[in-house]
Amino acid sequence: MPKLLIVDDDIHLRKLVLTYAELNGYQCEEAENGLKAIEKINSIQFDIVVLDVMMPELDGFETLGEIRKESQVPVIMLTSRSEEYDKLLGFNLGTDDYVPKPFSPKELMARIGAVLKRSGKKTCDKLIFGEFCISPGSRAVTVGGKALNLPPKEFDLLLYLAQNERLVLSREQLLNKVWGYEYYGDARTVDTHIKSLREHLGDYRKVIQTAWGVGYKFEYE
Template sequence: MAQSIKGIKVLIVDDEPNILQFLEMGLHNEGFQVETAQDGPEGIALAETFMPHVVILDVMMPGMDGFQVCQALKNLKPVAVIMLTAKEEIEDRVKGLTLGADDYMSKPFSFDELLARIQARLRNQFPHLLEEVTIGSFVVDASRKELRYRGRPLELSPTEFELLKHLVFNHGYVLSKSAILDQVWGYDFGGEENIVEVYIRSLREKLQDREHRVIRTIRGAGYRVDLQ
């Protein structure tokens, strides 16, 4: 599991398995601790034990809809609720906000926009959580796009920062080139997989990782960060 950002927890409640899987993977790779539920009662029960800071909540679910779930969640503890809907109905938006929802997004939506809205809610409701993350010898400051290794600031390009952050958050796991391309460069990247090798080589130089003990090459599989 990726290192969580200061223990920030996100619960996703949606009856569409594809959306659950997509959001869980994306938020996990951003460093959040993530749990999922496929219906309202399961989401409420999970919230009582998981105690999320942010809930991504679908409105249109069978049985107990998102409005009822939102109201129940707001009675449990302080939590930021971002509601998802396939409809653009003003009445639904007003109803959700009246019941305590903190934000509202219409499907389909971009992951980057959802991430920005999560971060906005965290800055507004849980500002104390958005601090530096220490993972082994690495310190990641996602808000400033800064990364330090053994106390030394690394001079990284934006892509190098995202790549190293992704590797560090998933330390101990072997990540294939294709998986790295999807998460760092994006699913619509049209270039060659060899671009990953070029950036890995640059990162090793900046980490002074001449013997490849920090970023290891797993032959035929990909790359793995080992914490020092």
């Protein structure tokens, strides 16, 4: 489980980010200012840091400068300041991304995942797509924190599609990988399970897309 440090003097914002991050499979720590953040980074190995710019004692830029003296942990900065100079300063100091305030928690989670992916860090044994989380080990699926109870084959089907995100998989490929080479079914078996899976996914049914005449793909938008 990846470790996320949330640094902001606004407790309400910290709790908002923490809530969404934990729903997406992150282990979170909080710091109310830059000094506390540096203390935690010196004692705990984090996978990524979300860092506010406007803070008392040490602002975000000063904190980032101190962090970079000892660590190359990925950092995403939260800022209500959009001046080009500020962004250039942040990138020169070593920030990995900027998220302007006010922000969408869903977008922030997506950016955290993207930064971890670029840095070569795995987001954990879970597959995380915004509010959509698949845990292969526990065979669990949660959407927006709500657990979905999928039949075994529907879970296997969803997992294999998600592991090959955006890749169109033919019905034959899905039969071979999900049901096994010894399964003597036909393509309609896949279609039937896809239909049932979409019903279970409810409002998120569109993550399973049809490639007409070919098969299906998983795409979270």
